[in-house]
Amino acid sequence: MPLLEEIWQSRILTNGGVMLQRFEAALSRYLNVEHITIVSNASLGLVLALREFGITGEVITSPFSFVATSHAIRWAGAEPVFADIDPLTLNLDPASVEARITPKTQAIMAVHCYGAPCDTEGLAEIARKHGLRLIYDAAHAFGVRKAGKPLVAEGDLSILSFHATKVFHSFEGGAIISPTREMKLRLDRLANFGIEDEVTVSSTGLNTKMSELHAAMGLAMLPKVDEIIEARDQVAGRYWSGLSQVQGLRCLCPPGQKGHNSYAFPILVGPEYPMPRDALYHRLREHNIYARRYFYPLISDMPMYQMLPSAAPAGLPIARRSAERILCLPLYPDLDRVAQDKIIRVVADPCH
Numbered sequence: 001m002p003l004l005e006e007i008w009q010s011r012i013l014t015n016g017g018v019m020l021q022r023f024e025a026a027l028s029r030y031l032n033v034e035h036i037t038i039v040s041n042a043s044l045g046l047v048l049a050l051r052e053f054g055i056t057g058e059v060i061t062s063p064f065s066f067v068a069t070s071h072a073i074r075w076a077g078a079e080p081v082f083a084d085i086d087p088l089t090l091n092l093d094p095a096s097v098e099a100r101i102t103p104k105t106q107a108i109m110a111v112h113c114y115g116a117p118c119d120t121e122g123l124a125e126i127a128r129k130h131g132l133r134l135i136y137d138a139a140h141a142f143g144v145r146k147a148g149k150p151l152v153a154e155g156d157l158s159i160l161s162f163h164a165t166k167v168f169h170s171f172e173g174g175a176i177i178s179p180t181r182e183m184k185l186r187l188d189r190l191a192n193f194g195i196e197d198e199v200t201v202s203s204t205g206l207n208t209k210m211s212e213l214h215a216a217m218g219l220a221m222l223p224k225v226d227e228i229i230e231a232r233d234q235v236a237g238r239y240w241s242g243l244s245q246v247q248g249l250r251c252l253c254p255p256g257q258k259g260h261n262s263y264a265f266p267i268l269v270g271p272e273y274p275m276p277r278d279a280l281y282h283r284l285r286e287h288n289i290y291a292r293r294y295f296y297p298l299i300s301d302m303p304m305y306q307m308l309p310s311a312a313p314a315g316l317p318i319a320r321r322s323a324e325r326i327l328c329l330p331l332y333p334d335l336d337r338v339a340q341d342k343i344i345r346v347v348a349d350p351c352h
């Protein structure tokens with residue numbers, strides 16, 4: 001790979017070398033946002049975002065997410081408070097968020113689940129009214145646009161993940177999207193021990209830098225991402241035609257929508273389906289089909305969070321029901337038709 005040759009020749013292996021600078025510029029063009037801090041992963045990006053605003057109080061967040069969302073809140077020294085989700089989008093329900101606000105609340109950390117946009121207007125209105133920071137875990141939302149605008153420009157900060165399992169990746173990696181150059185530069189420093197120059201350390205930073213090797217991977221992948229999203233959309237389209245009319249199933253992400261990224265094909269297995277979700281999950285495994293229960297269990301049911309008052313099941317009915325019914329079908333750009341037809345057959349007629 002010629003980019004690797006370049007790294008050896010430059011003799012700069014990390015610390016914001018030429019690969020990182022090029023990756024940052026290319027991402028900025030692709031995403032159509034100006035101020036990007038590239039980091040080693042999204043989890044640490046979320047921690048830095050909370051640190052940037054000095055948030056150590058309560059952060060209202062979704063229990064229906066990958067565990068990193070709440071873990072990041074704890075690692076920043078703050079405390080997660082769980083609110084319920086919307087039954088249609090499975091993203092935070094602004095009304096439930098507002099009901100959880102106390103004098104200790106400092107921020108909302110919302111998740112664009114499967115890349116489907118949150119109610120950004122509703123959340124922004126609540127944040128404004130109560131003087132809260134609004135941070136988006138946009139790990140699933142690479143390249144997503146809402147009303148033609150980049151979704152990652154919403155809120156005070158948004159964090160993308162470039163982990164190998166995401167739509168776009170650099171093996172490991174992530175990025176924080178800032179509204180201003182000043183904030184981007186502060187986050188750049190936080191990502192590099194808080195170092196300002198050779199003799200000045202201006203904040204209690206961390207090491208969350210991305211190496212030149214990872215940046216080169218990102219640079220090499222970026223030109224392919226449109227093709228990857230297009231191929232994912234084709235796969236999602238075939239699932240949709242095969243499954244959207246099946247009794248008892250609800251397919252969540254309609255394909256072919258402008259600005260969406262077809263990150264996943266989630267279905268909700270309802271009571272009218274011939275068997276419960278877990279039975280379908282195991283039936284698929286018998287056919288060597290590895291569907292994933294994203295997200296189950298709820299973060300609020302995990303041992304380190306379940307004792308929180310906001311984790312009480314009675315306060316999270318939609319999240320609970322969704323976690324029991326959700327299943328994400330295999331979706332990758334080169335999923336071949338024969339394999340996919342078999343998946344569709346089993347899901348459409350699981351008792352056969």
Ligand SMILES: *Cc1c(COP(=O)(O)O)cnc(C)c1O
Binds near residue numbers: 160
């Ligand atoms: C993948 C993921 C993360 C963590 O991303 P990393 O880059 O692996 O740290 C955080 N939140 C959500 C919703 C994710 O899916």
